[in-house]
Amino acid sequence: MLRRVTVLAGGVGAARFLDGLTQVVPPENITVIGNTGDDVELHGLTICPDLDTVIYMLAGLGDQERGWGLANETFHALESLKRFTNETWFQLGDRDLATHIFRSSLLRCGFPLSEVTARIVRSLDVRSTILPMSDNPVRTWLGTDAGRLDFQTYFVKHHAEPEVRTVDFIGADEAAPGPAVLQAIAEADAVILAPSNPVISIGPILAVPGIRETLRETSAPVLAISPIIGGKAIKGPAAAMLESLGHGASALAVAKLYSDFVDVFILDETDRDLRPEVEQLEMRTVVCPTIMKGLPEKSALARAVLGAANS
Amino acid sequence: MLRRVTVLAGGVGAARFLDGLTQVVPPENITVIGNTGDDVELHGLTICPDLDTVIYMLAGLGDQERGWGLANETFHALESLKRFTNETWFQLGDRDLATHIFRSSLLRCGFPLSEVTARIVRSLDVRSTILPMSDNPVRTWLGTDAGRLDFQTYFVKHHAEPEVRTVDFIGADEAAPGPAVLQAIAEADAVILAPSNPVISIGPILAVPGIRETLRETSAPVLAISPIIGGKAIKGPAAAMLESLGHGASALAVAKLYSDFVDVFILDETDRDLRPEVEQLEMRTVVCPTIMKGLPEKSALARAVLGAANS
Numbered sequence: 001m002l003r004r005v006t007v008l009a010g011g012v013g014a015a016r017f018l019d020g021l022t023q024v025v026p027p028e029n030i031t032v033i034g035n036t037g038d039d040v041e042l043h044g045l046t047i048c049p050d051l052d053t054v055i056y057m058l059a060g061l062g063d064q065e066r067g068w069g070l071a072n073e074t075f076h077a078l079e080s081l082k083r084f085t086n087e088t089w090f091q092l093g094d095r096d097l098a099t100h101i102f103r104s105s106l107l108r109c110g111f112p113l114s115e116v117t118a119r120i121v122r123s124l125d126v127r128s129t130i131l132p133m134s135d136n137p138v139r140t141w142l143g144t145d146a147g148r149l150d151f152q153t154y155f156v157k158h159h160a161e162p163e164v165r166t167v168d169f170i171g172a173d174e175a176a177p178g179p180a181v182l183q184a185i186a187e188a189d190a191v192i193l194a195p196s197n198p199v200i201s202i203g204p205i206l207a208v209p210g211i212r213e214t215l216r217e218t219s220a221p222v223l224a225i226s227p228i229i230g231g232k233a234i235k236g237p238a239a240a241m242l243e244s245l246g247h248g249a250s251a252l253a254v255a256k257l258y259s260d261f262v263d264v265f266i267l268d269e270t271d272r273d274l275r276p277e278v279e280q281l282e283m284r285t286v287v288c289p290t291i292m293k294g295l296p297e298k299s300a301l302a303r304a305v306l307g308a309a310n311s
Numbered sequence: 312m313l314r315r316v317t318v319l320a321g322g323v324g325a326a327r328f329l330d331g332l333t334q335v336v337p338p339e340n341i342t343v344i345g346n347t348g349d350d351v352e353l354h355g356l357t358i359c360p361d362l363d364t365v366i367y368m369l370a371g372l373g374d375q376e377r378g379w380g381l382a383n384e385t386f387h388a389l390e391s392l393k394r395f396t397n398e399t400w401f402q403l404g405d406r407d408l409a410t411h412i413f414r415s416s417l418l419r420c421g422f423p424l425s426e427v428t429a430r431i432v433r434s435l436d437v438r439s440t441i442l443p444m445s446d447n448p449v450r451t452w453l454g455t456d457a458g459r460l461d462f463q464t465y466f467v468k469h470h471a472e473p474e475v476r477t478v479d480f481i482g483a484d485e486a487a488p489g490p491a492v493l494q495a496i497a498e499a500d501a502v503i504l505a506p507s508n509p510v511i512s513i514g515p516i517l518a519v520p521g522i523r524e525t526l527r528e529t530s531a532p533v534l535a536i537s538p539i540i541g542g543k544a545i546k547g548p549a550a551a552m553l554e555s556l557g558h559g560a561s562a563l564a565v566a567k568l569y570s571d572f573v574d575v576f577i578l579d580e581t582d583r584d585l586r587p588e589v590e591q592l593e594m595r596t597v598v599c600p601t602i603m604k605g606l607p608e609k610s611a612l613a614r615a616v617l618g619a620a621n622s
Contacts, residue, residue: 081409083409084431
């Protein structure tokens with residue numbers, strides 16, 4: 001039994017994986033290091049979409065169908081906001097707004113994001129530990145054929161349609177890992193990279209100085225689940241982005257991005273044939289079903305990953 | 312026909328009066344000078360309850376029964392906020408939140424409250440002009456038998472139950488009248504003090520340097536409607552407050568507070584007997600029904616007040 005499991009997480013894919021992981025590992029044994037590169041300031045509120053997606057799911061409050069946001073959500077405030085401004089492309093639910101209002105209010109008082117996140121997590125009775133990758137602001141900006149866009153403008157306002165040519169994590173060079181982040185990697189019994197976009201979900205985490213180095217040096221096995229299956233992403237722009245950035249849209253391309261620190265790479269059965277090439281990167285491979293339709297599939301994937309970590 | 316009517320306004324009582332006034336005077340001829348002493352910062356949002364009550368009513372969006380807030384309102388964000396903090400005694404509706412979020416965001420960018428208010432007013436298709444009494448923060452603090460309380464803590468959290476012994480308008484001495492406020496008084500064809508609490512709704516407006524002086528000097532007739540009828544307030548703590556502050560709970564006490572600048576004092580029929588005493592303050596009196604049950608009573612009161620202004 002693994003006592004301490006640390007998960008590097010983006011948004012929707014990570015939340016689904018964590019939903020399964022908590023069926024297999026006691027939630028209090030799980031530490032999540034969350035991406036904050038997607039965070040955005042809108043209407044004077046600081047919104048952390050990836051952290052919230054993970055927290056809501058672990059709290060049992062997440063909307064299972066959409067994969068993000070809260071269940072039974074209403075959008076009355078947003079509807080009213082449309083009378084005041086045209087910049088209402090970001091979906092802000094009424095219940096979700098409470099999180100943003102509370103967080104923004106504490107941040108403005110000077111509390112670091114890690115402390116604010118811990119308070120939100122406690123308030124929602126989440127038993128896992130959720131660590132923002134950094135207390136310093138890091139923001140993902142994309143050079144696209146529609147101009148230079150911050151991540152949410154690209155992703156939500158432009159529906160991830162523009163072709164991504166460059167990716168920058170502004171602020172990453174000067175950012176420090178959040179409190180306990182390096183420790184969570186160094187002292188874990190297993191470190192898992194969730195099936196999140198390697199470029200813009202896991203990428204910003206790896207860009208925070210010290211995190212990638214600690215992943216290389218930890219004595220824990222580091223496992224990654226490919227978010228690309230048969231050359232396609234289950235959801236989101238990962239495949240198109242890997243392609244347009246010149247990596248190629250394949251699980252192998254993801255493995256290459258992680259080759260300096262990942263020990264075990266989990267491939268979907270569809271990608272069984274990629275085993276030899278991935279193993280040439282000096283990784284062990286595990287092949288199993290990675291599409292998480294419902295809780296049984298989620299739990300099975302978590303069990304397979306933990307099994308690989310144990311062996 | 313009076314071309315320019317300026318109304319000094321608190322919250323609920325003023326909104327009801329204005330609802331009638333707009334039946335009798337074209338809305339675009341009406342300028343409201345609104346109390347901001349009740350404004351409050353909660354959860355990092357700047358809330359202007361009196362301005363909003365007036366704006367929502369003039370926009371036709373106000374909840375007629377409650378007298379404040381928006382019709383068809385939900386409170387999902389507030390419900391969720393209760394998981395994060397115990398300081399949720401102030402009723403923030405979901406649709407109402409949009410106003411506070413928009414306003415707070417612009418204020419934080421450096422826009423003055425007058426400009427932000429004008430944008431809200433335009434966005435909600437209100438045709439009257441709404442002027443905050445000042446762009447500088449003024450806050451009403453009350454010395455009570457439950458300690459020193461800001462207005463909303465006294466009024467909402469403590470249900471206006473503590474006995475009020477002192478009243479301070481913090482910031483008033485250093486505040487300047489908002490743009491166009493003095494002009495709206497000096498150049499009006501009639502100035503009306505709505506039936507609002509004279510101490511904590513009209514009081515803060517009068518405390519902004521220059522406003523009381525301009526009321527004394529304007530060539531327009533200045534008319535005040537007593538919010539006290541038969542020694543009682545229709546709504547709110549006005550009577551108890553006048554009593555505990557030593558003014559006495561009567562329409563006469565209200566007239567005395569305004570005696571240096573009001574020309575015409577409107578008494579309810581119930582208070583007919585107070586005429587001689589009020590007239591000794593060198594005011595003309597008008598006696599008419601002032602209880603505004605529905606739109607007919609509201610319009611009749613507006614007509615009576617305007618009739619007195621014309622004569």
